[in-house]
Amino acid sequence: MASRxxxxxxxxLIQARSSALEEAFGKIDIEQVMSWQSKDVSFxxxxxxxxxxxxxTLKAMFAENFGLMSSLKIIKSTTTxxxxxxxxxxxxxxxxxxxxxPALGIQKGQVTLLKGVAIQxxxxxxxxxxxxxxxxxxxxxxxxxxxxxxxxxxxxG
Numbered sequence: 001m002a003s004r005x006x007x008x009x010x011x012x013l014i015q016a017r018s019s020a021l022e023e024a025f026g027k028i029d030i031e032q033v034m035s036w037q038s039k040d041v042s043f044x045x046x047x048x049x050x051x052x053x054x055x056x057t058l059k060a061m062f063a064e065n066f067g068l069m070s071s072l073k074i075i076k077s078t079t080t081x082x083x084x085x086x087x088x089x090x091x092x093x094x095x096x097x098x099x100x101x102p103a104l105g106i107q108k109g110q111v112t113l114l115k116g117v118a119i120q121x122x123x124x125x126x127x128x129x130x131x132x133x134x135x136x137x138x139x140x141x142x143x144x145x146x147x148x149x150x151x152x153x154x155x156x157g
Contacts, residue, residue, distance in 0.1 A: 005084070005133040013131075014087055016140055017122075018079040025093075026073060028066045034059050038123055038144035045150045047116070048103050071096045075113075084131060084143065089118040093152070104154050116152030120145050 005013070017036070024032035034055075037043075043053040045061065053061060066072075073094045081087030093114040097106055106112050124131045126142015 005131065007082070009133045009135070010082065010084055012135055013084055013140070013143070014079050014081050016135055017143060018077060018087075018089055020140065022074045022077060028069055028072055030059065030062050030066055033062055035141065036143075036145055038125060038146045040123075041145055042147045043145075043150070044148070045152075047150070047152050065101075068097050068099055068101050069095055070098045084124070085122050087120050087122070089120060091116065091118070091152075106154060113155045114152045115155045116150065118151075119149045121147040 021033070021036055024036070037055060037058060039055050041053075041055050041058060043058045043061075044051045045053070048061075050057075050061060071094075074091055075094050076090075076092040078090045079087055080090075091114075094111060095106075095114060096111045097108055099108045100106065104112075104114075122143050123146040124142055125144045126139060131142065132139065
């Protein structure tokens with residue numbers, strides 16, 4: 001029976017996953033972002049008033065949102081957790097839009113700072129009954145977001 005991962009291994013896992021997600025978001029890459037989502041995901045975006053999104057609805061929401069963006073850069077990020085299964089991810093995100101985003105009150109061309117937090121519940125969906133502690137890319141990709149609640153708002157000046 002595999003032993004429970006060390007605190008250090010869990011912290012490295014949490015950091016590696018958030019770094020991979022940051023990269024995917026920075027590329028505005030829907031497929032890469034969705035590769036981290038469980039097919040059973042339930043996703044709430046409070047600022048956009050979208051609740052209980054499943055995998056297909058979430059993918060459509062990302063396609064719509066990413067289609068409005070000309071750039072997305074995570075400028076500050078702190079991920080906190082003590083288990084692999086539950087983390088909070090505080091971020092400051094700088095976004096530039098190709099067209100208006102009325103739900104957030106943002107105009108075309110405007111560079112906007114979004115601040116907020118993502119609360120994530122993760123599930124091991126990789127090979128074997130549980131995560132072995134391996135931090136290789138194939139092992140990291142065995143972790144999927146099962147549930148996420150996002151709370152991001154535009155911040156002026």
